[in-house]
Structures are given as structure tokens and as C-alpha cells.
Amino acid sequence: MEVVMNTVKVTLNLPEELFNRLKEESSKTNISMTEAIRRGLETDLFLKKEESAGSKILLEKKDNKIVQLVRK
Numbered sequence: 001m002e003v004v005m006n007t008v009k010v011t012l013n014l015p016e017e018l019f020n021r022l023k024e025e026s027s028k029t030n031i032s033m034t035e036a037i038r039r040g041l042e043t044d045l046f047l048k049k050e051e052s053a054g055s056k057i058l059l060e061k062k063d064n065k066i067v068q069l070v071r072k
Contacts, residue, residue, distance in 0.1 A: 012037070047071065 014022070026036040047057060057069040 022033055022036055026033045029036070031039075050057065051071070057071075058066050059069050060066050
């Protein structure tokens with residue numbers, strides 16, 4: 001069964017540096033820039049929801065040190 005999702009076309013204004021990073025990352029991961037933006041938005045909304053519920057966002061560094069991600 002195929003799930004069809006309605007989409008809405010949007011126009012974004014991004015700083016050039018962010019645009020270049022997005023373009024590079026989407027190229028590295030072989031996804032469209034649209035998909036890269038979608039993933040970023042989904043991640044941000046998920047993190048905001050978790051923070052609103054009182055969750056802490058923890059990041060384990062390469063050296064196994066755990067730090068808390070604090071977002072503004």
C-alpha cells in the first residue's frame with residue numbers, strides 16, 4: 001500500500017553559507033535538498049516537542065563524554 005502525502009511548495013531565504021552547507025550535505029548523502037530541509041525541520045520539531053515535555057537532549061562525543069545539548 002502506497003501512502004500519498006499532500007505537499008505544499010514553499011520558498012525559503014537562506015544565508016549563503018547555510019545554503020552551501022545544505023547543498024554539500026545533500027550531495028554527500030545522495031538526497032535532494034528538499035529532503036535535507038524536510039529532515040532538518042522534522043528533527044527540530046521533534047527536539048522542541050521533547051524539550052517542551054521536559055526531556056534533556058544528550059550527546060555522546062567521540063571520547064565517550066556525554067554533554068547536554070542546550071538550544072535557544
